[in-house]
Amino acid sequence: MIDLIVRNGIVVTPDWASVRDVAVEGERIVAIAAPGSLPAESARVIDAAGKVVVPGGVDPHTHLAHGIMSRPEEPGLTLGPEDDTRGMAFGGTTTHIDFCFVRPGDDMRETIEQRTKRWQGNSYVDYAFHVTLGGALPLRTFEQIGEAIQAGFPSFKVFTTNILPIHPKRHQNRIDFGRIHFAMEKIAAAGGILVVHGEDEDVVQFNYERFRAEGRLDGANMHLVHSKLSEKLAFRRTITLAQATGCAVYFVHTSAREGVEAIGEGRAQGLPIYGETLHQYCCFNAEYYQTPRGFCSHTYPSLKFPEDQEALWRGLVSDGLSTLATDEYPTSLEIKLRGRTVEDVTGGNVGAEARLGIAWSEGVVRRGMSPTRFAEITATNAARIFGLYPRKGVIAPGSDADLVLIDPAVDKTLTREDFHVSDYSPWEGWRVSGWPVTTILRGKVIADRGRLLGSAGDGRLASRKIDAALLQRPVC
Ligand SMILES: [Zn+2]
DSSP states (O other): OOOEEEEEEEEEOSSOEEEEEEEEETTEEEEEESTTOSOOTTOEEEEOTTOEEEEOEEEOOBOOSOEEOSSTTSOEEOOOHHHHHHHHHHHTEEEEEEEEEEOTTOOHHHHHHHHHHHHTTOOSSEEEEEEEEOSSOOHHHHTTHHHHHHTTOOEEEEESSOSSOOOTTSOOOBOOHHHHHHHHHHHHHHTOEEEEEOOOHHHHHHHHHHHHHTTOOBGGGHHHHSOHHHHHHHHHHHHHHHHHHTOEEEEOSOOSHHHHHHHHHHHHTTOOEEEEEEHHHHHOOGGGGGSTTGGGGOOSSOOOOHHHHHHHHHHHHTSSOOEEEOOBOOOOHHHHHHOOBTTTOOOOBOOGGGHHHHIIIIIIIHHOOOHHHHHIIIIIHHHHHTTOTTTSSSOSTTSBOOEEEEEEEEEEEOOGGGOOSSSOOTTTTOEEEEEEEEEEETTEEEEETTEEOOOTTOOOBOOOOOOGGGGTSOOO
16 A cells, blocks of 8 residues: 655656656665656645755764864753754754764773764654774773674764864864774775774874964964875875775765875775765865954864865766765854864864755855766765665665655755754755755655654664675676
8 A cells, every 4th residue: 555655856866867757665765756647546746846856965974962072171062862863853864873982991882872872862863873992991891893884873973083183172083093903904804984084183182282382273274284185194194005905985074175186096996985065165265264254154173275175076076075964063143153273172063964966056056066966975875885775875666765855946055044953053044956855764744845754753763784795896
């Protein structure tokens, strides 16, 4: 019995985009058929005429309910899933992947359990977690990697830098390259992937010291502290280890042309290397830091230069980068803008609600990205790389009925009223052509034309297993 038919929309699949009806039974897609050919009977019908139907977005990089340490004397937390995933529902993201942070002394299994519990009943959309390995972890922690992969958590995140200046009240995010090498051996052997924040710690920490000594602490210098060279060094060092171990690697928030080039060279050698970038890196550059709200678009490493924006767009529109994520780090505007120096600007921002709309507008409408490629960078590739595919990330019979209707006729300048999380969005004032209007999570309409219809209990933990081919060569 068909429960729901999404009728007459331009349906975007991995191979084509054309007018079809999509049939849903319970939580799954059961058929994609010629318009009007499905037996409607008692099914609910959503008229999607004139709309583009894309797979529910998969955001592979968020930090909700996460410690804010830009001012170690005033620690805080980013907004939790109960707040931020409302924006995802409105903006067409139906699955997000956050992080469980394992530090020295932590048990990996317990950390995963605690984090999962925090999300239960508190997320409007489905969720999963990467396991972050941070600090001088004892060797026995690495013995838990295989077990975590078996349990459905096959991705592990590391930071090659502490990001912020060393401070006694700040945890060490960074893990040394010896441990990264060791983690890669364990991860490769058990069918996982390593997720890397790649910046060179020596360069970053020395730059803090130097800029302090030279009186150049103004936050507008962020891109010179978290520099292009730093990204290049860390990406290349990581790829050398990946080559030695056979471990698949996913670089988060690629920000520089040098990062895109390193990823491209690794992939050209057949290595399973994947790159992510963020919509704010594509749309803003370091000049924006000098404007009154410029730090709204800051996320570590940093905004870079116009030539970097061009390289990122090339990677997204044609090939070279696999995903567009947010690095979501939702705070109030007050917290976001309170820091003024390279040492205390708050990183990250509220970007999830705008991700699909900006990608459509800037990618498809303004840069000729195909709708199929749009689906790849916003949903399909993240689902494949992190083991959610084909349940998530694709419109196909058997997949979860996670569907988003984009209205290509929307033509407007975004205002505060277009957003539903926190008290600011970096995208206020941005002109868009096309915007998500309806979001369906596993057959349930959770947001429709500005109304929230889902609840915080709708989201579920998604178990993951990565396809072996993807870990052997660059598949997407
Ligand atoms: Zn991040």
